[in-house]
Amino acid sequence: MKKVCTTCSNEFTIRPEDEVFYTQVDAPLPKLCPDCRMARRLAYRNERTLYKRPCDLCQKDSISLYPAGTAFPVYCHTCWWSDKWDPREHAMDYDENQPFLEQFRKLQSKVPRIALLVIDSVRCDYTNNAADNKDCYLIFASEQNEDSMYSRLIMRSKQVCDCAFVYDSELSYECVDCRQCFKCLYSEQCQSSTDLLFCFDLRDSQNCIFCTNGRHMNYSIFNQKCTKEEYEQKKAEILSSYESIEQAKAEYSKLKAQSIVKYATATKCNNATGDYMFNCHEGVRLFDASDTKNSSYMADSEQPIDCQDCNNVYYKPELCYDMMGILQTSKSKHSIYVMYSNECEYSDSCYNSTACFGCIRLNQAKYSILNKAYTKEEYDVLKQKIVASMVADGTYGTFFPGDMSPHGYNETVAMEHFPLSKEEALARGFRWQDISTGTFGKETVPLTGMPQTIAEVSDEILKSIFACEDCGKNFRVTSSELQFYRRLGLPLPRKDFECRHQARMSKRNPRKLWSRTCMCDKTNHTHEGECPNVFDTAYAPERVERVYCEACYQAEIA
Ligand SMILES: [Zn+2]
Ligand SMILES: [Zn+2]
Ligand SMILES: [Zn+2]
Ligand SMILES: [Zn+2]
Ligand SMILES: [Zn+2]
The missing domain is CATH 2.150.10 (Alkaline Protease, subunit P, domain 1)
Structure with missing residues (x-):
């Protein structure tokens, strides 16, 4: 079935297998194309844009994904997990005269968010x-x-x-x-x-x-x-x-x-399209995926079974749809950072919970809606009512809208894979962050004064501040880093972490697929003349590498 994406207006295909999956997880057909669906999920994922701000409970300075002055409170790891507050304090009754997501938005503005998401470390x-x-x-x-x-x-x-x-x-x-x-x-x-x-x-x-x-x-x-x-x-x-x-x-x-x-980095895969795949079976558009079974439209995923449209999911998620950032969660939809849980929908940062709808930061909870607990019977009736209202207002079956993300689009991983200008991002309903991180111009060692070898470097270097040769942002060298360079005999870097990261990412293929024909014209292979095999590949047609099908690649390399 062909559909037109309501965000980018591109046509996309819903496969018969997808329709079976949507029935299985009780979801309507998607309105957005796979790329726009992934961009929405990733717009909720700020990994590396870090700020210094005080914890809103203990007031101690901490490193945070949020700059100071956010509308919602931000707690440090210790405070967020402490029993000095109770997420149930913020519980709300469902109001059938208001759109559900607007009510969730109110809950979002009250429940404290964790400064950095670090688990069991x-x-x-x-x-x-x-x-x-x-x-x-x-x-x-x-x-x-x-x-x-x-x-x-x-x-x-x-x-x-x-x-x-x-x-x-x-x-x-x-x-x-x-x-x-x-x-x-x-x-x-x-x-x-x-x-x-x-x-x-x-x-x-x-x-x-x-x-x-x-x-x-x-x-x-x-x-x-x-x-x-x-x-x-x-x-x-x-x-x-x-x-x-x-x-x-x-x-x-x-x-x-x-x-x-x-055509793709794929080891031990069968019937799988995408790139950077390892042991993937039956699925399409898998990027950076390992040990997947019957899962499609996935990225940064390990061991998912019967899942679709998930990013950053690990520890055997099962029957999950449209999720971002989960560990060992099953039968859940349209949620972020829901860990060790099942049957959750439209929820954020819940742990060890079952049957939560529109909940934030609950732990070991059951049958809850907007952080309020119900009996199983009450929950089932109310959930059905809410789903019906969301179906009616057209919000059911789609991820949270972009403007509900606590991050600017440019702070998130979405920007890395689906870059947009500020105007484009705002036009698509995302937020934008104008505050920048880090310092500039505070360097104590000029670029010209950087040592060529690690042998020339003494421990004094730990006090030095450098400026990135690309963007000028200041950075330091830590003592464990210095030990690492000494052990391997490596010189000091001249770029800050983010520029080093971007340089590495630029070596990788994009999360896009093109239909291409094998470029092999060897005479000693099974094909006569040019190989006729066609495949989906993340190598764009204009790339310089010789892109081969599996058979030709194996014939040349193995
Ligand atoms: Zn689209
Ligand atoms: Zn604190
Ligand atoms: Zn830089
Ligand atoms: Zn070939
Ligand atoms: Zn060949």
């Missing part, structure tokens, strides 16, 4: 959207890591610094899209490998520099065998100074552009 004060971490600093959207810093989406890793989308790895630096890697630096799309430097698409390999599209390689430079001594010498040469690393980066991007790429 130890010594991780400067992390957000993160759970079960230990001794980490400035890591975001990450679970079960130790001693790691300056990264986004790292999972089950140790001693990882300046990485993105790195899973089950250790001692990694500037790696993107790597799994089970140990001591790998400046590498992308590598798996089960050790001691790689500037490598792309290697598996089960060790001691390689400037290698691409390789399997089971050892001691190689530019895909040519070398001796251990030659490898050590080349490695030392590259890591000898900031300048030589910059030169190596340029060399590596040339190499990457010449490499063969598979």
Whole structure:
């Protein structure tokens, strides 16, 4: 079935499988296209725009996702979780003469929000959207890591610094899209490998520099065998100074552009479209998804079963639809940050709860609407009434509108994947944040005074303030970071965390798919002349890489 998106006016397809799913979760057909649906969810997710502001309960200064002066109260982690206040104090009776979402908006303005979303973590004060971490600093959207810093989406890793989308790895630096890697630096799309430097698409390999599209390689430079001594010498040469690393980066991007790429990064997948997929079965538009079953339109997801339209969901969510930021939640819809819960709808920041509709910050709650508790029978009747009123006013079955987000569009992950100008964002009903974070012009060391090597750096550097070479924002070096650079012999960075993060993200494909034909014209494959295979790929038609279908890629690489 074809429909026209009510936000961007583009046509989109509702597959027969989608219709089955909507019936299964009791939801009407969507009015927005998959991209606009995802943008709405992500507009509720501020991961890295951090401000200093006082907690509205204990008044202590804390790092927060919200600048000072918000309409709603913001509590630090300790206060938000304390029994000094009760979210039930804010409970509201449902008023059938008012639109439901307007009533939810009133509840939103009263219930305190948590400064940073950190769950079950130890010594991780400067992390957000993160759970079960230990001794980490400035890591975001990450679970079960130790001693790691300056990264986004790292999972089950140790001693990882300046990485993105790195899973089950250790001692990694500037790696993107790597799994089970140990001591790998400046590498992308590598798996089960050790001691790689500037490598792309290697598996089960060790001691390689400037290698691409390789399997089971050892001691190689530019895909040519070398001796251990030659490898050590080349490695030392590259890591000898900031300048030589910059030169190596340029060399590596040339190499990457010449490499063969598979239409999608997909390992152990069947019947799945998208990119950056691992062990995904039956689904479309899966991006950065692992171990998914019968799930579609998902991003940053692990182990979902029978889910659709979810972002940042982990720990086996089941039968969830249109959700953002959940851990182990099932049978829930149109909600954000609902953890270890089930049967929740239009709710925000609820934990260990069952059957909550339009609730905020409840814990171990049941049968509640607008934070007020009911009997199961009362709940069922009232919920039905509210759903009917939302169906009538056209709000049911769609995520919260953009202007109900506590964040400006430009503060959120939506901006990263679906960039809009201030005017466009406001026209689509989102908010915008004009306050900027960080300081400028306070640097104590000019760029020209930056040391070339880590050997020249003493502990005195911890007192220094630097300015990012790209945006000018001030940044510092922490002591665990300095230890990390010393251990791996790496020079100090010259950009602040956000610019480093953006540079890593620019190496990745967008969350978009184009229908393309395999570019292979090899004569020794099963096809005659050009390969006729067609696929959905996140490599845009104008890209320079040679994009191959699965069969041609395997024939060349394996
Ligand atoms: Zn749209
Ligand atoms: Zn507090
Ligand atoms: Zn910068
Ligand atoms: Zn092919
Ligand atoms: Zn071929």
